[in-house]
Amino acid sequence: MKVTLAQHGGQAAAINLRLPPQVVDTTTLRADEAGALARLVADATSAPQAAAAAPGKARDAMSYTITIEDGGRQTVLSQSDTTMSEAFARLLAWLQRRR
Amino acid sequence: MNHCRCLNCITPPHLLEKLLESSDSRVREAALKTLLATARLRGERSVRGFMAAAGVAPSNGRRTVFDCANGTFLPFADVARTEDGPASSDASVNNAFDGLGATRDFYREVLDRNSIDDRGMRLDGYVHRGFQYNNAFWDGREMVFGDGDGVIFTDFTKSLDVIAHELTHGVTEFTAGLEYHNQPGALNESMSDVFGSLVKQWSLNQTAEEADWLIGAEVFTPGIDADALRSMKAPGKAYDNPTFGKDPQPDHMNKYVNLPDTDEGDNGGVHINSGIPNKAFYLTAIGVGGYAWEAPGHIWYEALRASNISTEFQEFADTTYAKAGILYGTDSREQQAVLAAWREVGIRISGVRTIAAAATRWRHAPATAARNGRAEDSAAALTRQIESLSAQISVLTKDMAGLKGKARH
Numbered sequence: 001m002k003v004t005l006a007q008h009g010g011q012a013a014a015i016n017l018r019l020p021p022q023v024v025d026t027t028t029l030r031a032d033e034a035g036a037l038a039r040l041v042a043d044a045t046s047a048p049q050a051a052a053a054a055p056g057k058a059r060d061a062m063s064y065t066i067t068i069e070d071g072g073r074q075t076v077l078s079q080s081d082t083t084m085s086e087a088f089a090r091l092l093a094w095l096q097r098r099r
Numbered sequence: 100m101n102h103c104r105c106l107n108c109i110t111p112p113h114l115l116e117k118l119l120e121s122s123d124s125r126v127r128e129a130a131l132k133t134l135l136a137t138a139r140l141r142g143e144r145s146v147r148g149f150m151a152a153a154g155v156a157p158s159n160g161r162r163t164v165f166d167c168a169n170g171t172f173l174p175f176a177d178v179a180r181t182e183d184g185p186a187s188s189d190a191s192v193n194n195a196f197d198g199l200g201a202t203r204d205f206y207r208e209v210l211d212r213n214s215i216d217d218r219g220m221r222l223d224g225y226v227h228r229g230f231q232y233n234n235a236f237w238d239g240r241e242m243v244f245g246d247g248d249g250v251i252f253t254d255f256t257k258s259l260d261v262i263a264h265e266l267t268h269g270v271t272e273f274t275a276g277l278e279y280h281n282q283p284g285a286l287n288e289s290m291s292d293v294f295g296s297l298v299k300q301w302s303l304n305q306t307a308e309e310a311d312w313l314i315g316a317e318v319f320t321p322g323i324d325a326d327a328l329r330s331m332k333a334p335g336k337a338y339d340n341p342t343f344g345k346d347p348q349p350d351h352m353n354k355y356v357n358l359p360d361t362d363e364g365d366n367g368g369v370h371i372n373s374g375i376p377n378k379a380f381y382l383t384a385i386g387v388g389g390y391a392w393e394a395p396g397h398i399w400y401e402a403l404r405a406s407n408i409s410t411e412f413q414e415f416a417d418t419t420y421a422k423a424g425i426l427y428g429t430d431s432r433e434q435q436a437v438l439a440a441w442r443e444v445g446i447r448i449s450g451v452r453t454i455a456a457a458a459t460r461w462r463h464a465p466a467t468a469a470r471n472g473r474a475e476d477s478a479a480a481l482t483r484q485i486e487s488l489s490a491q492i493s494v495l496t497k498d499m500a501g502l503k504g505k506a507r508h
Contacts, residue, residue, distance in 0.1 A: 008362045010234040011261060011315060011328055012252070013370035018344040054239025059268035059279060059287070061236040063362040078362065081171075082238050089171050093230050099248075 001026045001070040003037065005095045009080075010062040022099055040091040041068055045075055047087035058082045064092055159219025160203040164192045167228045173243070176225055191256045195224040195244060198262030205263070205298045206270070209392050210400050215269035222266070226256055235261055237268040250320060251342070257317040259302060261328075264295030264314065275406035280360045282411035284369035289376035290403055292331060297392045307384035307391040313337070331381045334374025348374030352412070352445030376412060379440045383419075386436030394433045398423045413449065416441040420448045 006021040026034040045068070052058065063080040066088075079088045165176035166189065179192040186193055199222045206212040214220040223241035232245025235255035242265045247253040255261055268291050271277055277287035292314050300310045315328030325338035334348035348371055349355055356371045358364035365371060380399060384391035402418040410418075420441070423434035438448055 006363070009365060009370075010236065011255070011264075011318070011370075012233060013365045014329075014347050015338075015343045017347070017365060017371075052238070056279075057239030057272060059237045059239075059291070060234065060265060061238065062234050065362070080362075081234075081236060081243070084171070086172070096230065 001034075001038065001041070001068065003041065003095065004065075004067040004069075005092070006065045006067075008063045008065070009060070011060050013060075016062075022095060024095060024098060037094065040087070040094055043087035044077060044085070044091040047085040049079055049083045049088075050085050052080075052082040054082075064088075066091065066095070160199075160207070160214035160222050162196055162199045162203070162222045162224070164195050164199075164224045164226060166192065167225050167243075169227055169230050169246075171229050173225055173228075173238075173241070179226070189226075191226040191244065191246070191254055194254070194256035195226050195242070195262065198256065198259050199224055199242070199266070201259060201302050202263040202266045202298050205294075205301050205392075209297075209301060209396065212270070215266060216273045220269075224262075235265055237265040239269075239272070242266065247318065247320070251323055252318050253320050255318055258315050260292075260295040260299045260313075261315050261318065262295075263298035264291040267291040267294040270294070271403065274404045275410060276408045277406065277410060278408045279366055279369060281367035281369075282372070283409055284366050285372035286376055286406075286410060286412065286415055288369045288373035289380070290399070292329060292373060292377050293380045293399055294396075296331060297396050300390070301392050306389055307381075307395075308388070310391065312381055329370075329374070329377070331374075331377040334378050347371055348377075350374055350378045350444065375444050375446075376415065379416070379444045379446070382440035382443055383436050386439055387433050394423075394427060395436075397426060398433065398437065401426065412446055416446045417449045420451065 003024045003026075004021045005024075007016050007019070010016060024037065026037060029037065044066070058080065061081040063078065064084070066077045068075040068077070077088060077091075079085070084092065161182040162180075163178060163182065164180040164187075165173070166179040167173065167176045170176070179189060180187045180196050187196075203214055203222060206214065214222065225241060225243045226246075228243045228245050231248035233247055233252040235242065235244045237243075242262065244255045245252075247255060268287070271287050271290050275290075277283040277290070279287055295314060296310065296312060299305075300307075303310075312332035313327035313330055316326060318328065319325050323342070324340040325343065327337045329348060330337040330346070334350040335346050335354075337346040337348070339345040347356060352375060355375065356368045358368035358371065360367040380391075380395060383398070384395040387394050398419050401422040402415060405418050405422065406415055419437050420434060423431065423437045427433035438451060441448055
């Protein structure tokens with residue numbers, strides 16, 4: 001499984017536009033790490049997005065596109081700072097810790 | 100009867116001052132608000148003394164800072180500092196508290212605005228959001244700050260202009276409501292940079308010449324080769340390093356960056372193309388001189404209040420020009436500075452032709468035959484044409500002012 005994280009927007013939006021996405025390939029991980037990532041991905045893909053406190057009114061919030069490629073299938077998750085589910089936030093934090 | 104010099108004012112000032120002595124508090128408050136609005140439009144600050152005398156309640160904007168303890172779910176955050184409570188042992192909490200206060204005080208003292216919504220809206224800030232979160236944002240109701248990863252970015256509460264930038268998004272939402280995409284979105288971002296920088300300049304008592312005009316200069320770690328997130332004075336030159344590449348902001352319409360209206364495209368480049376109106380404001384401030392929050396700040400604020408959700412650069416520029424004329428007079432130094440500033444970033448104010456542009460056209464026109472059959476000296480002919488045009492513009496300007504006055508009455 002390959003998981004790609006791209007970050008957009010925020011105060012540093014102009015910088016984020018230029019930074020390459022982060023890619024994690026489970027074949028390069030230890031077995032326990034790969035298992036943890038798989039569980040986080042499963043939770044994030046099944047959890048609904050949260051409702052924003054003020055829909056459409058966030059400014060300089062960041063958004064994230066996580067692309068999961070697994071066995072020929074591709075799943076794309078796109079959520080933002082104000083709408084992410086808890087499961088998405090955990091997956092995001094796991095990926096960001098590996099930057 | 101004395102006539103108010105402000106074209107928007109019908110009730111004469113002496114009558115308003117008499118109403119300040121009314122026994123009815125609602126009448127006193129209404130009169131005071133009108134006087135303050137008029138004085139503010141004139142750039143006068145001395146009339147604030149009326150506030151205490153009239154017994155009007157002070158503005159609100161009470162502050163509360165919450166500690167997210169590295170979580171992302173705001174309702175779980177703990178109260179870290181309240182408006183009347185003691186300072187915290189946490190520097191981030193105190194930075195956010197002070198920054199919210201400075202911004203609130205700026206809007207109240209300089210623009211006579213009672214907090215973000217002009218009705219005393221509470222100011223809530225959330226610090227330590229997330230894990231190494233490289234950002235600060237306005238979620239529509241409150242400000243949220245990250246700590247930075249310590250590698251590229253540091254604590255976002257350290258930057259007063261970033262704090263004021265985010266709160267100004269709230270002000271924009273309660274005024275023009277500029278939609279957050281394409282040109283209206285870039286204007287939205289620019290308004291936040293403008294007032295973000297002005298809050299910092301005001302807090303430091305800096306003139307336009309003394310200010311650094313940088314946004315987020317304090318958010319990078321010492322090891323990063325970057326001046327700031329953005330430069331209003333020199334869009335495109337805030338950074339240029341192997342990590343980020345070169346600052347992509349344009350400083351002229353001929354460098355406008357067309358990006359898709361998607362998250363990946365920064366909603367049409369709202370953080371990119373803001374460089375153009377940012378530069379226009381900087382040039383206006385330098386052109387006028389002195390403190391940028393006075394004439395330029397008031398012109399931009401009134402233009403913001405007169406704009407709407409879909410206002411684009413051209414319309415906004417035209418509005419700043421019109422507001423400069425109303426506030427400071429037609430052909431005033433302030434209005435001319437606005438005109439020149441927008442021209443320098445590639446936006447010509449609608450319906451206004453400059454003498455310089457006219458002179459250029461005449462230089463390319465055939466030489467004029469003069470008296471006694473001899474060709475006139477071209478420079479002398481040009482000079483006479485400029486003087487003639489200048490006189491015509493003066494007459495037209497007076498006619499326009501007269502027509503506006505008649506339309507209001």
